[in-house]
Amino acid sequence: MEHKIKQSLRYSLLDGIFASIMLGCSETFIVPYALAMKAGPTLIGLLVALPQLAGALLQASSAALSEWIGSRKALVAGTVFIHALIWIPIIAIPYVFTDHRAAYLVVFYTMLVSIGLVSFPPWASMMADHVPETERGKVFGFRNRVFGLTNISAMLLSGLVLHLFKNYLNAPIAGFTMIFSIAFISRLVSSYFLTRMYEPPLVIKPEHRFSIFSFLKRIARSNFGRFVIFVALINFATFMSAPFFAVYMLRDLGFSYLTYTVITMTATLTIFSMMKLWGSHADHVGNRRILRLSSYFIPLNPILWLFSHNIAYLIAIQFFGGFFWAGFNLSASNFMYDAVTPEKRTRCIAYYNVVNGIAIFSGAMSGAFLAKHLPPLFGNRILALFLASGLVRFAVLPICSTIREVRQVKHVSNFDLFISVMTARPPASSYLNR
Numbered sequence: 530m531e532h533k534i535k536q537s538l539r540y541s542l543l544d545g546i547f548a549s550i551m552l553g554c555s556e557t558f559i560v561p562y563a564l565a566m567k568a569g570p571t572l573i574g575l576l577v578a579l580p581q582l583a584g585a586l587l588q589a590s591s592a593a594l595s596e597w598i599g600s601r602k603a604l605v606a607g608t609v610f611i612h613a614l615i616w617i618p619i620i621a622i623p624y625v626f627t628d629h630r631a632a633y634l635v636v637f638y639t640m641l642v643s644i645g646l647v648s649f650p651p652w653a654s655m656m657a658d659h660v661p662e663t664e665r666g667k668v669f670g671f672r673n674r675v676f677g678l679t680n681i682s683a684m685l686l687s688g689l690v691l692h693l694f695k696n697y698l699n700a701p702i703a704g705f706t707m708i709f710s711i712a713f714i715s716r717l718v719s720s721y722f723l724t725r726m727y728e729p730p731l732v733i734k735p736e737h738r739f740s741i742f743s744f745l746k747r748i749a750r751s752n753f754g755r756f757v758i759f760v761a762l763i764n765f766a767t768f769m770s771a772p773f774f775a776v777y778m779l780r781d782l783g784f785s786y787l788t789y790t791v792i793t794m795t796a797t798l799t800i801f802s803m804m805k806l807w808g809s810h811a812d813h814v815g816n817r818r819i820l821r822l823s824s825y826f827i828p829l830n831p832i833l834w835l836f837s838h839n840i841a842y843l844i845a846i847q848f849f850g851g852f853f854w855a856g857f858n859l860s861a862s863n864f865m866y867d868a869v870t871p872e873k874r875t876r877c878i879a880y881y882n883v884v885n886g887i888a889i890f891s892g893a894m895s896g897a898f899l900a901k902h903l904p905p906l907f908g909n910r911i912l913a914l915f916l917a918s919g920l921v922r923f924a925v926l927p928i929c930s931t932i933r934e935v936r937q938v939k940h941v942s943n944f945d946l947f948i949s950v951m952t953a954r955p956p957a958s959s960y961l962n963r
Contacts, residue, residue: 534659537727541656542672544726547719549676553683554712555616557793558691559638560775561786562705566623568631570776574897576631577772578890580639584646585886588879589741591650595875601651602728608648609720615641616713623702646886650879657866657874658729670808670859677801681794683711688790695786704786744880753868755931757881760861761888762925763824768892770831770918773900777911782838795844799851800858807856808863810950814941815934816864822946823856824929828922830854831915835907856950868935 563576595604619637622630660668687708694704748754778784778792811819830850834843869877899914906913941949 533727534729537725538659540722540725541659542675544719544722545672545676546679547715547722549679550683550715551712551719553680554687554708554715557684557775557790557797558687558705558708559634560772561691561779561789562709563631563634564776564779565701565705566630566634568634570773570897570900572631572635573772573776574893574900575635576638577768578893578897579635580642581646581768581886581893582890583639583886584643585883585890587643587647588650588882588886591647591875591879594647595651600728601655601875602723602726605648605652605655606720606723608644609716609723612641612645612648613713613716613720615644616709616716620706620709620713623706646882649882650875652723653862653866653878654871654875655726655728658871664812668808669863670805673801673804673859677798677804680801681798684790684794684797687711688787688794691790692785692787701786741880741883744877745884748884752933752935753865753877755928756861756864756868757884759925759928759932760881761884762928763827763857763922764885765888765892765895766918766921766925767827768889769896769899769921770915771896772893773896773911773914774834776900777834777909781909781911784840788840792840792843792847795847796851796854799848800855803852803855804859806950807859810946811856811860811863814946815936816860816867817932817934818941818946819856819860820864820932821929822950823853823860824926826853827857828919828926830919831922832919834915835912864935 559576560573563573568576591604595601598604615637619634619641622633622637626633690708691701691704694707695701698704744754748757775789775793778789779786784792807819807823827850830846830853833846833849837843865878865881866874896914896918899917900910903910903913903917906916
């Protein structure tokens with residue numbers, strides 16, 4: 530059993546590396562791809578929002594689907610293989626369609642993301658079975674750092690390819706074709722490694738099954754439910770502005786693809802490189818404490834974009850935001866694993882993603898509306914949208930205080946925790962010496 534788990538974790542690491550190559554070659558560049566097809570604010574909002582909503586609604590049935598199939602691994606591997614194949618029509622759009630290309634991109638990208646999201650709850654359930662709860666911060670922090678470096682390398686190379694094809698070959702669409710083809714091949718490879726993973730046995734009894742309506746009915750009364758509400762509202766506020774940073778940099782500031790990639794890459798690199806640090810602290814003080822500390826600083830990120838468009842300044846902002854998003858993302862994922870039993874985990878993760886998908890869709894569509902109707906700030910409506918996004922994030926913060934930790938952890942003051950994280954000290958020694 531232990532040997533199978535270790536071998537499965539190695540296959541999972543290889544899956545994650547190739548999945549990270551796919552994401553590095555695609556995720557950051559979908560909005561620029563749409564802009565190259567002359568997409569406006571509404572289509573940009575839909576491109577980001579609709580896939581999350583469709584994926585969230587599909588995920589509501591992923592637990593029942595994996596039980597019907599009889600294997601979490603089979604559902605994950607199958608959906609990831611289909612996910613890879615959907616890259617083919619996305620790549621073909623500019624060569625097949627002459628009109629409404631951005632609209633077709635919204636349709637196919639919605640299919641891509643939603644199919645990929647269906648695989649997440651059973652995959653996360655299996656991964657939680659592979660790693661003991663007291664080691665999740667360290668293990669997932671290390672894995673995410675490896676994936677982050679892979680993602681960053683693929684993102685930088687993709688930005689260079691787009692820069693070359695646009696500025697020297699005057700063929701930007703061909704550049705997108707090349708990087709998305711690499712994404713397609715990488716996802717095929719990752720689907721192979723998923724088929725090699727070991728699936729720990731899991732017995733689901735009738736009392737472990739509950740509908741999403743039962744979940745929503747008591748969402749405000751349960752600790753896990755309040756956690757879901759908090760993260761969903763943070764995501765709503767974040768995605769008010771998230772789709773429009775690319776629009777602001779590429780359209781309004783006139784940055785090149787390479788400059789855009791470097792600025793975007795800074796946040797991604799910081800997030801993944803800092804996850805191990807946050808994870809080691811979360812193992813000691815609990816995920817709820819890290820979630821709360823990091824969420825204090827997240828609202829500042831879009832507001833800081835108001836004061837300058839100097840490239841060095843924007844890179845510094847991205848480092849600041851990435852540092853605290855690393856703590857937030859890791860602690861939110863691990864809290865989800867800690868807060869529910871293995872038998873209910875697939876369902877709870879699926880329902881968590883349903884609520885968050887609806888919040889992301891609502892936030893992005895609200896942002897698309899506000900981007901056209903807010904009064905300009907410093908001559909630009911998108912800057913007004915950044916301010917609104919930051920203020921809504923601040924308004925959500927009190928909900929975090931209603932969430933309680935679900936396992937035994939060290940009791941450390943907020944000041945000691947902040948100083949320990951900011952100075953990158955090992956958690957056990959830094960807390961004991963204070």
